[in-house]
Amino acid sequence: MKLISGTANQALATGIADVLDVPITSVDIKRFRDQEIFVRINENVRGEDIFLIQSTAAPANDHLMELLITIDALVRASAKRITAVIPYFGYARQDRKTGGRTPISAKLVANLISKAGADRVLTMDLHAGQIQGFFDIPTDNLFGQPVFEKDIKENFSRKERNKLLFVSPDTGGVVRTRSLAKMFDSDIAIVDKRRPKAGESEVMNIIGDVKDRNCILLDDIIDSGGTLCNAAQALMDQGAASVSAYITHGVLSDPAVERITNSIMSEVVITDTISQPDAVKKCDKIREVSVSTLLGEAIRRIANDESVSKLFG
Numbered sequence: 001m002k003l004i005s006g007t008a009n010q011a012l013a014t015g016i017a018d019v020l021d022v023p024i025t026s027v028d029i030k031r032f033r034d035q036e037i038f039v040r041i042n043e044n045v046r047g048e049d050i051f052l053i054q055s056t057a058a059p060a061n062d063h064l065m066e067l068l069i070t071i072d073a074l075v076r077a078s079a080k081r082i083t084a085v086i087p088y089f090g091y092a093r094q095d096r097k098t099g100g101r102t103p104i105s106a107k108l109v110a111n112l113i114s115k116a117g118a119d120r121v122l123t124m125d126l127h128a129g130q131i132q133g134f135f136d137i138p139t140d141n142l143f144g145q146p147v148f149e150k151d152i153k154e155n156f157s158r159k160e161r162n163k164l165l166f167v168s169p170d171t172g173g174v175v176r177t178r179s180l181a182k183m184f185d186s187d188i189a190i191v192d193k194r195r196p197k198a199g200e201s202e203v204m205n206i207i208g209d210v211k212d213r214n215c216i217l218l219d220d221i222i223d224s225g226g227t228l229c230n231a232a233q234a235l236m237d238q239g240a241a242s243v244s245a246y247i248t249h250g251v252l253s254d255p256a257v258e259r260i261t262n263s264i265m266s267e268v269v270i271t272d273t274i275s276q277p278d279a280v281k282k283c284d285k286i287r288e289v290s291v292s293t294l295l296g297e298a299i300r301r302i303a304n305d306e307s308v309s310k311l312f313g
């Protein structure tokens with residue numbers, strides 16, 4: 001097995017390499033003056049089982065192109081099998097036509113990755129599970145749930161856990177929320193969210209009794225922070241005792257950090273699928289938990305032809 005990392009999240013790749021006790025293969029990734037990307041793999045990869053780690057987070061197009069070009073370099077270098085490990089799969093929210101004459105970009109990106117020569121995809125908390133079907137190659141979609149479950153057990157006292165309520169910030173996240181709530185024998189509530197236009201969110205209603213409960217909002221993505229901060233405020237207005245959040249992918253576009261800082265939430269926990277700038281690292285209300293062990297174990301299982309679903313019980 002060989003591990004290769006793109007430039008999107010080298011800290012996570014190093015974490016995965018440590019878990020697997022496998023070094024990261026040396027690669028040169030350079031830019032020409034006009035910003036075209038050039039990749040050279042510095043070791044022989046002929047006949048190797050390759051795991052190429054690259055999240056397609058911002059700048060999404062650059063990171064995606066880097067992924068495609070690296071896959072092409074590996075194909076031409078006669079790698080035996082290439083698994084594109086994409087901890088955060090960008091473009092996932094464009095998974096259907098939202099109006100006339102609009103694209104399904106998630107499908108286009110899936111086609112590009114397969115056409116470039118990837119044999120498998122390993123990703124995490126896809127915005128919609130059905131996106132797996134956009135790929136005509138095997139696609140494993142891991143869940144951040146066990147990482148969150150462990151963190152909640154470590155950070156909430158038994159007394160606080162007795163009053164937990166898991167909240168989905170929109171109807172799309174209900175299955176994910178119910179699944180984590182089950183681990184704590186807890187109820188769920190659902191926020192009835194409306195998007196008057198792209199990038200804006202409005203809370204219409206809360207379904208469920210949130211009074212005096214320690215609410216945990218659960219989502220796959222936090223982008224501008226609007227969905228989460230509006231939902232948190234609505235929960236507090238309805239008498240919640242506290243609100244915190246667990247989110248897999250911290251996209252955190254402006255003004256998310258400012259919104260979180262000024263929000264009534266006690267804490268927002270994100271994973272390290274996306275590399276974060278200093279402004280996020282310095283924010284007292286945002287804490288990062290690592291998914292390197294989970295990804296490392298999934299890679300080990302794929303390499304050894306073992307079950308990946310067993311990781312989730």
Ligand code: R5P
Nearest residue numbers: 220221222223224225226227
């Ligand atoms: C949408 O359905 C996703 O699950 C997230 O709720 C959304 O992408 C968050 O976006 P924002 O933070 O900009 O409201």
